[in-house]
Amino acid sequence: MLPHTYNPLLVVCSLVVAVLTAYTAFDAAGRIASAKGRIVPWWLLGGACAMGLGIWSTHFIGMQSFDLPIALGYDPLITVASLLLAIAASTFALWLVGQDVLPTPRLMVGAVLMGLAITGMHYIGMAAMRMRPAIDYDPALATMSVTIAIIASGAALWLAFRLRGRTSVMLFRRSSASLAMGVAFVSIHYAGMAAARFPIGSVCGAAHTGANHGWLALVTMIVALAVIAIALTISVFDLRMEARTAALGASLVAANNKLAHLALHDSLTELPNRALLENRLEELIRNSMHAGERFTLMFLDLDSFKAVNDVFGHRVGDRLLIDVATRIRAGLRPHDTVARVGGDEFVLLSLIKDAAAAANLATVLIRAIQTPFVVEGHEVEISVSVGIAIFPDDGASQEELLSNADTAMYHAKALGSGEYCFFEASMEAGSYEQMQIAHELHSALQRGQMILHYQPKFWAPNGPAVGAEALLRWDHPVLGLMAPERFIPLAERTGMIVQIGAWVLDESCRQLKAWHDSGHTAWSIAVNLSPMQFAHEGLTRAVLDALHRHNLPADSLILEVAESTAMRDVELSLTVLRKLRRTGVQIAIDDFGTGYSSLLYLKRLPATELKIDRGFVRQLADDTEDAAIISAIIALGKALNLRIVAEGVETAAQQMYLTRLGCDMLQGFLLGRPVIGDAFLAAVVSTE
Structure with a gap:
């Protein structure tokens, strides 16, 4: 080989x-x-x-x-x-x-x-x-x-x-x-x-x-x-291209997922929005009908949330909504759903089947929201009203459940802030009227339906007149003359109160200027401020504009602030009242004695007047407890160098007793009923 x-x-x-x-x-x-x-x-x-x-x-x-x-x-x-x-x-x-x-x-x-x-x-x-x-x-x-x-x-x-x-x-x-x-x-x-x-x-x-x-x-x-x-080079290039394509695909998937999330969730609070709520509610109704089960729907609405925006700004308001959403979620069970359906409105779906358990959950949520929030250095207090509807007793469809829970929520607001209310069939008629009134309230000013009545104020015991208090009325074309108790709460909830309050200020100053021009230059006019109007950042500017527009001296305008409003946030109230007082207007503490004023804070308020609530005057007698309270209020006011005004004087006995105790001014039906501006001069002259 x-x-x-x-x-x-x-x-x-x-x-x-x-x-x-x-x-x-x-x-x-x-x-x-x-x-x-x-x-x-x-x-x-x-x-x-x-x-x-x-x-x-x-x-x-x-x-x-x-x-x-x-x-x-x-x-x-x-x-x-x-x-x-x-x-x-x-x-x-x-x-x-x-x-x-x-x-x-x-x-x-x-x-x-x-x-x-x-x-x-x-x-x-x-x-x-x-x-x-x-x-x-x-x-x-x-x-x-x-x-x-x-x-x-x-x-x-x-x-x-x-x-x-x-x-x-x-x-x-x-x-x-x-x-x-x-x-x-x-x-x-x-x-x-x-x-x-x-x-x-x-x-x-x-x-x-x-x-x-x-x-x-x-x-x-x-x-x-x-x-x-x-071959290997082509493979490497293809691998890189595939990696880039995969990365692009992953980005597109992430973007699509984000868009889907945004489409079904509230961008501020990350809670489900109305669209996702309706999907889940529809599924829950279908499953509950099939299984013969019950569940609970709650409608939650923050009380006076607009005031927070007006006082602290929308940034703080948005941050507050995020914190509120966090607290609501913390109080829920794993299978519960909470959605944000409006500015300060939330809807909660829960598998709770009976009213007692629903009431307990509502109480937990109300207490959680009532605990003060600290938002960007500000301590903010707010409450929530809760309306409750239970499937199928209070509605067998989405529309019925949401509408009835909303109706119950408005009834809860009528009970006061921080309350809950179960839906009842009897609420529907009243709810429709409330919604109708709220709808018509937006155009009432433009249609000239808002009017002012003026009740005279007198030096005790018999005069002469020192001016008047402006009282708002709504001359409704169907319901007739409506007292403020029927529409002011609605105006507060819808935010219309600020616009209405500005009109009241301007119209009151216009009427006072007319009286001054007729020779009553010493008269003053008192205007009530609602809580939301009092907290609104544009209040001082509105006051100055009204005074300047009608060429009135600042001290001829008295702004009346309820004791409960002034004491809700004392430091904020002090800031607002001092700013108002620097303009020269006078400040009256209204409904005094019904709240929880501390003497320490009261003496710091830049007030010029105390108004004794009519509730004390109504039951006045020498030996009653009310007489002792009035006597103490008058003594306190005198010590603080404040004028004392008693409202609700309806009898001669009340007139003489209040005068004897030291009241400076009196106001009530005995001395003069509220009348329109054109009839005021004649009514006061006849009284004097």
Whole structure:
């Protein structure tokens, strides 16, 4: 047999090409498995060409490393045939591992076919030498090379199928597997080469007509590495593009999720909005009807929230709403839903089934909201009114439940701030009237339906008159003359009170100017301030504008502030009253004795008058408790150098007793009833 040797450098090169080929095959398998649509065949074709060329190059470079003491060459057609067989085997392998599943029978068949194709490529490549006499193969070694090829092909197919992922862990495992499979592919070739026997005197028939043995190894290695490099480069670029596409897709998904969230949630409080509430309420109604269950719907409305915006600004108001939402959520059970459906309105859905449990929950929520908030350095006190409707007793549809809970909420407001009320059928008629009044209130000023009546005030006991108190009335075209008790609370809730209050100030000053022009220059006019109007930041400007517009001295205007309003937030009240007092107007503390004034605060208020509440005057007698209270109020007022005005004087006995106790001024039906401005002068003259 002819002696032979191996070129170590080319052996190493063949191993490098084999490892890179294995990695390219694994990468192509992963790319084909993840690709979609028309791009799949292109990845299959490109991957098969790169893989087939790599397998063939491993074989061919290995053959170049084999040296005999005779001239060698390779038949081009047979060499190309071996290359095509390698590409065909690669195409089959990549198609096989690109399937969704790879059952064991299919894996075994694939391993046999691919192993035979690879060994077939090797032995066809050896045949390209066209040796004479023919190469003699050792059966045992040849069989071993085929066996190695089948086992290696099976392992390669299984690994390629399992390592198709694109994660960093998969990339590491793929690199490790490529090294092992490269060694296996090289072993196939060198086992086949070891099986070859070249008898002495053998001649290579392709030595002179075939491809040159000297430079073919270099060209083969360069071409193979270039093709593998191109395949891997394209894969890397595609991977980056895929990563960018995935990132863009994730951004779009996140944006869509955010848009969906915004569409169904309130942007300020992050609570569900009305749209999401209606969806959940509809589902809850459907499930409850099917199961025959009950549930509770609560309508919550913050009391005097507009005053917070007016006093502290909308930034503080928004922050307060966020804190209110947080407290409401903290008091709920896991399956409860609370939604913000308006500026300061919330709706709560709860699986609570009975009224007692609903009342307990409402009490918890009211107490939670009543605890003072600290918002951006301001201590803010607010309360909430709660209307409760229970399904199906108080409505079997969304509209009925929401409407009836809203009706109950308005009744709760009528009871006072911080109350809850269950819906009752009897509420509906009154609720409709309230809604109608609230609707018409917006246009009452423009239609000239608001009017003022004036009740005279006299020096005790019989005069003369010192001026009047302006009393607001609504001359409703259907309901007639309405007292303020019927519409002022609605005006407070809707915010109309500020606009109405500004009109009262202006109209009162206009009327007083007319009286001054008629000769009663010493008269003053008293105007009541509602809580919201008192807290409004534009109050001082409205007062100054009214005085300037009608050219009145500031001390001819008396602003009456209820004791409860002044004491609600003492520090704020002191700030507002001092600012008003600096304009020159007079300040009266109205309904004195009905609240909880502290003497410490009372002496700090820049007031000029105390008005004794009519409730004390009504039951006045020498030996009654009211007489003692009035006596103490008068003594207190005198000590603070304040004028004392008693209202509600209806009998001569009350008139004389109040005068004897030291009241400075009297006001009531005994001395003069409220009349319109045009009738006031005549009424006062006849009284005097």
